[in-house]
Amino acid sequence: MVISRISAVIRAIGFATYKEWAAFRSHMAASLLVGPVLFLVQVFIWQAMYDGRETLNGLTYAQMLSYFGVATLIHYISFDFADWNLQMLVRSGKFVTFALRPLPHWLFALAQKLGHRSLALYVEVLPVMLLFIFVFGVNMKPAAPGAAILSILLSFLMNFLVNYCVGLTAFWLVRAEGVRRVFLLLKDVSAGVFIPLSFFPDILQKILFFLPFQFITYLPTRVYIGHYELAGMELTLGQAVGLQAAAVAVMAALTLALYSAALRRFTGVGV
Structure with a gap:
């Protein structure tokens, strides 16, 4: 009964968010220009x-274009601004309304993201995917559809959890915007958004292998393409997705612990 009630609440919040953003979908449609332009820059580079080369670090030119095409789609699907929303709520004092509700804010934020990204599937993801296929000639067919879908869903959760943890720093920092911007830049670099992580020096690859960021972009992109390799380790698609699931579980536990600590600090200040 409790699970069914929570599921109903999540669906209601997600649907309300979907309808809210559907009224302003032109904001999302603007990203239809940004993604393809950035991809075109990658094509030239x-x-x-x-x-004069057939491969670079084991990737052919066609595979490299597929990498950035898939990475762009994953960015659209997993896009998240929970960190910004949470910091604004804390800074403005409006978080107190959520502290008094029976539903934890992290679950509310996740439901909002589900609604927001559901709209993005046909406003952003599908048009850009068709553009990549028919205009740029990129191979967007997943090597293993089941593993690719599961990995992208885990990427969706990991990006939310990482960003939400960044937002929670607002409970300890007076002005967390600078920390947020620096962290998000480092996150994108470490996730393989700008360049595949296999192009980094070996020592950096070993460090990045144990950080959560590769599970947002690099790993799901490589699973989609059909081959995962990092820091000299090659994993089957099943092993890669299993590793990603374990990383998401650890990150979820860390997020809940940090959320509990943030609430204790919030109530300790006087709420």
Whole structure:
């Protein structure tokens, strides 16, 4: 009964968020220009890099284009601003309304993201995917559809959990915006958004292997393509997705612990 009630609440919040953003979907449609333009820049860069070469770090030119095409779609699907929302609520004092509710704010924020990204599937993801296939000629067919879908769903959760933890720093920092911007930049670099992590030096690859960021972009992209390798370790698709699931579980536990600590600090100040 409790699970069914929570599920109903999540669906209601998600649907309300969906309808709210559907009224302003032109904001999301603007990203239809940004993604393809950035991808076109990648095409020019890698054309020059592959001049006279068949492969780079084990990836052909076609696979490299697929990597950035899939990475762009994963970015659209897992896009998250829970960190910004949470910091604004704490800074403005409006978080007190959530502290008094029976539903924890992290679950409310997750339900909002589900509604927001559901709208993005046909406003952003599908148009950009068709553009990549028919205009750029990128191979967007997953090597193993089941593993790819599961990995993208785990990426969705991991990005939310990481960003939410960043937002929780607002309970300890007076001005957390600077920390947020620096962290998000480092997150994108460490996730493989700008360049595949296999291009980094070996020592950095070993460090990045144990950080949560690769599970947001790099690992699901490599699973989608059909081959995962990092820090000299090659994993089957099943092993890679299993590792990602374990990382998400650890990150979820860390998020809940940090959320509890943040609430104790919040109530200790006087709420």
